[in-house]
Amino acid sequence: MSVENSATRAGSGTTARSNGTALASAAALPPLHCLRHLAPGPPRLGALPTGTPVWLVSRHADVRQVLTDPRLGRAPLFAPDAPPISIAPNLLDDPQSMLNIDGVDHQRLRRTVQRAFTPRAIARWRPWVASVIEGLLDELIDHGSPADIVAAYTRPLPVAVISRLMGLDGLDGKRLAHWSDHALSATAYSAEAIRTAIGEFSAFGAELIAERRAAPGDDLVSGLLAAAAESGDIGEPQLVSLVIGLVVAGHETTMTTLGNALVYLLGDGSEAWQRLASDEQSAAAATEQLLRAVPLGDTAHLPGLLRRTVEDVEIGGVVIPAGSVVAADTDAANQDPDVFTGDLLDELFAPLAGQSYTFGAGPHHCLGAWLARMELELGLHRLARRLPSLRLTGPTDTIEWRRGLLTRSPHTLQVAW
Structure with missing residues (x-):
């Protein structure tokens, strides 16, 4: 799932300019968290944590326009006159990364990786993803009740999948979690700590690329290098950015969504648990609704998918x-x-009434959308089937959450069966 976010450059708040005309003073604008509780309506002006004015677009049709209209792009966020939109650095700051390039150059980079994430390619991975899930469930059940489902299941599942996809056998999960948390930090870590972690992560990516050049294999990194060599115009920094970006996106958002879905399903949606166990079709329908309705980002730090008008x-x-x-x-x-219409409990197994924008839309639509869907669908179905009496051990208001990151999910989640 995409982790496109608003973090790009650190800096103090300033007044944004448009063709030389100053917009409303940031000091006079309502803070972002106040706007997010308003009902959907026309675009309204607020302020990012940096003080930079931001137009918040919330209606379904308007959001689609923002994500698909070529007059709004990611690259302009990095233009020399661009105002600061993040209070701390993060992994996606790089103006040369695929996320922050538009037009023909973006499509060129995207083509180097997108064939690995087509629905047909994802379908071939389904059996071994299912085997990873069953192995984790065996370990969870052997451990016994109660258990922390985050440590035992929601975190190791996507890490195992992306590790196999990218040929990262033996990858240290704690090391990866450290890099990812710093890379997606909003306020959790200092700028210096973030830069250090991203530097270590980039060195890991560069070393991995060198290893695969010397000894290619049947994995995504080797395929990416082959495609890059064929195109002949992708620089080394872009390759490193692609590799480490895939590692983060390939596990972080799936882990977050799966954990958040379990908070809902084992709380308000507990009556649906038996139906999730019944068949994969029901689990697939519920996955779409959960992806749509259960937020991924921390509303204090992630206002939406940012663009800038040209x-x-x-x-x-x-x-x-x-x-x-x-x-x-x-x-x-x-x-x-x-x-x-209606609430999630009523619609959990119904077809979507409209397009969901969880994976974005337009040219920057999330490459890993089909992989995320499959992991969530199988992960929920097999878990419900193996542990039909699964329940939270305490009320949801006692859950310990990960804080200060662009994504929000349980840090731990104690369950019993």
Whole structure:
């Protein structure tokens, strides 16, 4: 699942400019967390934690326009005149990374990896993903009740999958968690600690690339290098960025979504647990609804998928000036009452009433969407089938959450059966 986020450059808040005309003073704008509790409506102006003005777009149709309109892009967020939009560095700061390149150059980079993530390619991995799940469940059951389902299942599952996909046998899970937490930090770590961790992670990626050049294998990294050699115009820094970005995106968001889904399913949605166990089709339908309705990001730090306008753009009846930062609030769009009616408990096994934007839309649509779906679908179905009496050991308001990151999920989750 995509971890596209608003963190790009550290800096103090300033007034954004549009064609030389200053926008409203950031000091006069409502903070982001206040806007996020408003009902979907026309684009409205708020302020990022840096103080930079941001247009928050929340309606379903408006969010789609932001994500697909070529007049809004990621690259302009890194232009010389771009205002600061993050209070700390993170992994996705690199202007040369695939996330932050638009147009033809973005498509060129994307083609080097997208064939590994087609639905047909993902379907071939289904048996061994299922075998990984069954192995983890065997260990969980052998451990006995109670247990921390995060440590035993939601974290090691996506790590095992991406490790096999990328040929990273023996990867230290704690080391990877350290790098990922720093790479996706909002306020949890100092800028110096983040830069150190990202530097170590980048060195790991460079070493991995050198190893695969010397001894290619049947893995995603080797395939990526072969495609890069064929195209002949992908630089080494971009390759390193692609590799470590795939490692993070390949496990972090799946772990987050799976943990958050279990909080819901073993709490408010506990009556659905038996149906999840019944068949994979029911689990597939529930996965789509959970992806749509259970937020991935921490609302205090992740306002939406950020873009910047390159010219004046009318969105939802509001003209947004050129040079403006825009946040597509996919969480709000995914629950827009004009598209999605009823609550999640009523709709859990129903087809989606409209497009979900959890994986984004347009040119930056998440490459790993089909892999994430498969892991969640199989992970929930097999867990419910093997442990039909699974339950939380305490109320949800006592759960210990991971804090200060761009994503939000349980740090630990005690369960019993």
